[in-house]
Amino acid sequence: AYMASNNSLTEQAYSININYKVILVQALVCVFLCINLFLITTFFLKDYFYTTTRYVLFAVSLFSDCLFLIMTDVLLILSYFGLTIQMWLCLIIYIVLSVYTFVTPFTLTAMVLERYVAICMPLRHAELCTTRTTLHLVLIIHSLSSVPCVVIISIFFASSALSFYTAGRICSVEMFILYRWQGHLRSAISQFYFLIMCVVIVFSYIQIMKVAKVASGQNKKSTWKGLRTVILHAFQLLLCLIQLWCPFIEAAVLQVDFMLFINVRYFNYITFIIAPRCLSPLIYGLRDDLFFQAVSYYALCGLY
Numbered sequence: 001a002y003m004a005s006n007n008s009l010t011e012q013a014y015s016i017n018i019n020y021k022v023i024l025v026q027a028l029v030c031v032f033l034c035i036n037l038f039l040i041t042t043f044f045l046k047d048y049f050y051t052t053t054r055y056v057l058f059a060v061s062l063f064s065d066c067l068f069l070i071m072t073d074v075l076l077i078l079s080y081f082g083l084t085i086q087m088w089l090c091l092i093i094y095i096v097l098s099v100y101t102f103v104t105p106f107t108l109t110a111m112v113l114e115r116y117v118a119i120c121m122p123l124r125h126a127e128l129c130t131t132r133t134t135l136h137l138v139l140i141i142h143s144l145s146s147v148p149c150v151v152i153i154s155i156f157f158a159s160s161a162l163s164f165y166t167a168g169r170i171c172s173v174e175m176f177i178l179y180r181w182q183g184h185l186r187s188a189i190s191q192f193y194f195l196i197m198c199v200v201i202v203f204s205y206i207q208i209m210k211v212a213k214v215a216s217g218q219n220k221k222s223t224w225k226g227l228r229t230v231i232l233h234a235f236q237l238l239l240c241l242i243q244l245w246c247p248f249i250e251a252a253v254l255q256v257d258f259m260l261f262i263n264v265r266y267f268n269y270i271t272f273i274i275a276p277r278c279l280s281p282l283i284y285g286l287r288d289d290l291f292f293q294a295v296s297y298y299a300l301c302g303l304y
Contacts, residue, residue: 021266022080028270029073032278036062039281042294053129053137054118055291057111058280060138064103065277071097072273078171090171095149097173102145102193104277105240108233109197110137115226116204120211148189155182174247183247190244194237201234225287232283239276246272 040062042049049055071093078085118125156176169175177183208230212223246268254261286292 022076025073025076025269025274028274029069032274032281033066033069035278035281036066038299039291039295040066042291042298045298046294049291049294051131053131053134054111054114056131056134056138057107057114058291060141061104061107061111061280064100064107065280067096068100068104069274069277071100072269075171075173076269082170084168085171086168090169091153091176093171094173094176095153098149098152099142099145101243102148102190103141105194105197105237106141106145108237108240109200110141112201112204112230112233115229116207119223119226120207144193148186151189152176152182152186155179187244187248194241194244197237198241201230201237205230205234229283229287232279236276236279236283239272239279243268243272243276 040059043055043059043062044050050059075093075097077083114129117128121128153176156178159178177186205227208223208227212227246265250261250265250268253264
């Protein structure tokens, strides 16, 4: 009886602990969604913002982060409560998550390139960063982000039975990886993408650093500010890169201890999924003088 009572208390404490964790995630997601939605609203209220490349890319990253946070949170809730959904709906969730996993890092890389052009080629900035060019860039970002998803989904369609799509199961993105080599292929594409992004960021950093050393006065201050922005983007991209390694780490931990797996997965979700997508408001929403003034104006209802 004592052992049964002790086990019951342990299960109850574990349940309460998980409840606190889920509630904390909901609070964080709600806060960051509210901040991001307010910044997106601010973006659309000023004509200058949606005709300027860096602010358009900033809005794309905010939208991507919002969609990604919502979808991952939906999966978390479904998994926690053990709710089943039909596979065609789970497939839609997987497609959105797969695409927008890459949209944010690609957009960050494009924002770094925009800073490189602005600082290292100021005379060509207006010519290269037009509204039309920006729209083409957004389309290219989404096209490149769709490649891993198209590869995995094509293999899945060719291998799965038609009855699979009407079955009700607990949704998980791992269920669309039918073969081990699919996971290796997805990982290879991801690592290749991030290698290219890292090369672009390092190249831009070196070139901006060269300009910073020879700049003077106001130009020097602006250049160093752009350099710090590139460093923040690089840190944000690093967190996004680590996110791709999380499934491999979690799979190894699962073989050792289930409770440790739960804790590691929770830590990874907070650190490498939520955190990188909360840095964009800090980088542009607070550090950019023009955008910060607009945010302050609308936050104070025009009193500032």
